[in-house]
Amino acid sequence: MPQAPTAAAPPLHDSEAELAIGGMTCASCSSRIEKKLNRLDGVTASVNLATERAHVSYAEGREVAELIATVEKLGYSAEELRPPDPDTAQTTAAAEPAESEADALRHRFTVSAVLALPVVLLAMIPALQFDNWQWLSLTLAAPVVVWGGLPFHRAAWTNARHGAATMDTLVSVGTLAAFGWSLWALFLGDAGMPGMRHGFDLTVSRADAAGTIYLEVAAGVVAFILLGRWLEARAKRKAGAALHALLDLGAKDVSLLRGGTEVRVPVSRLAVGDRFAVRPGETIATDGTVVTGTSAVDTSMLTGESASQDATEGDTVTGGCLNLSGRLVVEATRVGTDTRLARIARLVENAQTGKAEVQRLADRISAVFVPAVLLIAAGTLGAWLGLTGDVTAAFTAAVAVLIIACPCALGLATPTALMVGTGRGAQLGILIKGPEVLESTRKIDTVVLDKTGTITTGRMTLLATHTTEGYEETDLLRLAGAVEHASEHPVARAVADAATQAVGTLPPVTDFRNVPGLGVLGTVEGHRVLAGREDLLDDAGIGLPETLVEALAAARQEGRTAVAVAVDGTACGVLAVADAVKETSADAVTELRALGLTPVLLTGDHRSVAEAVAAEVGIEPGHVYAEVLPEDKVAVVERLRAEGRAVAMVGDGVNDAAALATSDLGLAMGTGTDAAIEAGDLTLVRGDLRVAAVAIRLARRTLTTIKGNLGWAFGYNVAALPLAAAGLLNPMIAGAAMAFSSVFVVTNSLRLKTFT
Structure with a gap:
């Protein structure tokens, strides 16, 4: 795709590496790592929170070990990943960390939830409160805050040592503040007195500070956020399941033939x-x-x-x-990483690692979001103290601000939708090269279709047979097919193949002769047979009857190649051969129109052929570009773009590669050449043009999902922060809302798995 001009040329990247990153919990984490790597000379990095990977391009002189060390200095783990190979068990290994992470979170959440539930119920239902209930709450809440919240505290401490703040900082500071306040009130205030009771309110409390405890907040928030993390881990595993399933299709062993015997060996030895x-x-x-x-x-x-x-x-x-x-x-x-399956996996994985422009905006916001929230919390505390003098209410509002403001949903909005969308596309035979492709599909209004191999089958086919009165079609095909079978010309092959299908084994030919540019002749079953252009028969003194002259004219008008056939000096038939239009092409053009696209036919064939094909599939004559040389296809695409159109190009040949790369969106038919596939933004594994419409619909649906996710993530924070600062949210309710905002984003993305 065309790139916008820049002031300075980017550094040349000689190598690329894929790093698995451990310890990321929110968009702030991925943003920090990405920013630090990009500060290295000659390094360009993209860090994906959902896949927990970094795609890094680096110049000569850099080492992967240096990149890993840079990440580890920030407090995260990193290791290099090898390209996906269906011949190995790497996909299974790659899935294990996600499974172990989900299992560990489930265990931590289960224990925390069992302990936190009585604490929350005692705090929310005053009728359950008995003498010294607060000390039971402390006993149950302490392990939840300390052990259950350990991942948050550990990450917050690591970030603090590096002068950074993330979502874990907000959770850790908020829960420890609530727990610390409760300890002070229990041991130094009035909350530890026998017979102490207090009610529960969804908003801030106005109770006496010395008699107020927040153990239900400290324990409940930890349990809710652990639940959210566990559900996220499960959902992310489901989101990447399509890629794992794709790679797991590969065989693990094979029956190798050696010396006439079969030997069972691992596929990696092929x-x-x-x-x-x-x-x-x-x-x-x-x-x-x-x-x-x-x-x-x-x-x-x-x-x-x-x-x-x-x-x-x-x-x-x-x-x-x-x-x-x-x-x-x-x-x-x-074999190995060169196979088609491995190449598909690389395309899918690269697409999942990339970032759409809308996500880059979210990352820039989340990078400053956590420090801003800390300032807002401090401001909320000061404002409440200054305006009301109510210490309890001020503290409650400040803690609610810390807990509600999770940037995690922002970080998950794009990558989870990309993982599901690209995985579903792979299942449907659609390969999306990167997230920027999704944004391109939104503005496309014109789709340029190459003719040969895209709208048509790409091979010559016998489409019509005309015979003179008294001559059977099967007899004509048997004799003409026999003499054409001896030729390697594409038109001759089409006639011979059709004859074989119609009559079976063809009789042998003798005295065969090829007349360059005119046709062939030979003796079949004792009959002298001529097949070729009309001039071949003219040179032999054989005239055509009126019916065959009309058939010749009709074939030429439809853009077909006409083969005249004479047997024993008498013209007896005309065979119409052409590159047949695929059965699904007309439906595909209709579907593209339904998407608001204007179809344009582009071909190097004669105008008569092009217009005949266009009429058959429903493309208007004014949108046909015929007799275009391969090197001029780019000029046509550029001309359309100069007219203000956003152009998608669908092609399959080497001569389409440049036009695919020049267009705003390149769709390469997977049945075509490697050059075309490499130049395209979307690869359609099937040779069915209808998949182009499906691909555009999937890309647009994925982009819509991404925007919906980001809209929710932004809207949630914009609405929730003022409510928390105004004292309208209890911190525990804030914790639940924050946890489920991330779950909502991932669940919304998983709906793409049902795309058909």
Whole structure:
């Protein structure tokens, strides 16, 4: 995609690294790490809170160990991750930390909740309060605050030593302040007296300071936030489940053929050129070419379609697909991280690591948010003391401000939606390269469609057969197909393939001769057969009857190649051959229009061919660009953009790569060349143009979810902080609201898993 000009050229990055970051709890954490790494010369880093990863590009002279040390100096852990490889168990290992984190949080929350519940009930229901109930509350609340809240206190202390403040700082300071106040009131004030009672209010309390305890706040907030953290960890694991499932599709071992015998070995030992057997029900171990055998192959993990594909000798197969019926012998063409499955995983993972511009704004805000909240809390305390002189109310309001103001939802808003959206896209055969792609789909109003291989099948096909009276179609196809079978020309191959399908095995041809630029001729079953352009028959002194002349004219008008056929000196038929339009292309154009896009056809073919294809799929003649040279496709895209249009380009060939890169949004057909796929922003694994509309809808839905998440996160804090500062929120209720705001963001993102 085009980049905005900058004042200075960016540093050249020679290497890239993926770091797993431990210890991050909110957007402030990820922002601090990202800022520190980006301050290093020649380093560009993007830190993702939801995936707990940092994608770092660094110039020559830098070492990964230096990057890790920089992160560790901030109080976080870091280790380098290797590229995803479906041939190894790395995906399982990668999932283990998330599972162990969720299990640890569940254990800590369960114990804390069991202890905190009686404390909260005793505080909220005065009728349950008995003599010395406050000392039972202290006994139960102390382990919750100290042990249950230990992760918050530890992180707050680590951040404080580095001169930073995060969400953990707010939680730790708030709960310790409430607990400390309670200890003072119990041991030095009047709260420890037998028979002490106090009520519960959703707003600040006006009770006597020396007789007020906040043990339910200290214990309840810790329990609520642990619950939120546990639910977040579970939801994040679900959000990344699509990628893990994709990688787990890879086979773990394979039947390698050596000396005519099968040897079962780990997939990691496969090399390019090795041959291996795949039995029915087994997963194809790696990308390769079928050497022997015929079978149906389930390619749904790549295409999202349930229909199987036939594979026979010479066909290519993809690692991770399931062999359904026959035994295949496959020669490996790609192994390890070069396989299609591994490349898909890299694309998905890179997309999940990146950041949309809207998230960068949220990160900039969250970086200053926590210090600002500390100031607001101090200001709230001072304002209440100055205006009312009520120490208890001032303290309650200040603690509520500290606890309600969690920037965690801001940090989770984009990455969780990206994780789910890109994972769902991979399941549907749509690969989103990065979050900036989502923002591009919002403004697109024009979609440029390459013809060959995108709207059409990309291969010549016999579309119509015209015969003279008294001549059977099958006889014509048998004789013409036999003589064309000896030629390698694409038009000849189309006729021969159609004849084979119609009549089966074709008879042999003798005295075969190829006439360059005109056609072929030969003897089949004792008959002299000519097949080619009209000029070939003219040179042989063979005229065409009126019916065949009309058929020739009609074929040319429709942009098709007409093959005239003569048998034993008499013209007997015309075969119309063309690059057939895919059955789904017309529906795809309709769906693109429904998204508010203007479809444009771009091709190097003759205008008559282009306009015929455009008419068939529903593209207006005024939106057809024909006879465009490959190097001029970029100029067409630039011209459309100069007219003020936001242009998406869909293509599949090497000659489309530059146009894909120049457009505002490039959609590469996965059935096309590697160059086109690398240049595109979205890759459509299937060769079905309808997926382009699905991809744009998914991208837009993901962006809408991100905006909804950010809107909630911003709106929640904007509304909650004034309420807390005004004394309208009890700190415990504030803690519950803060915890569930993050859960809401993650749950909202998980709705993308149901996208169809």
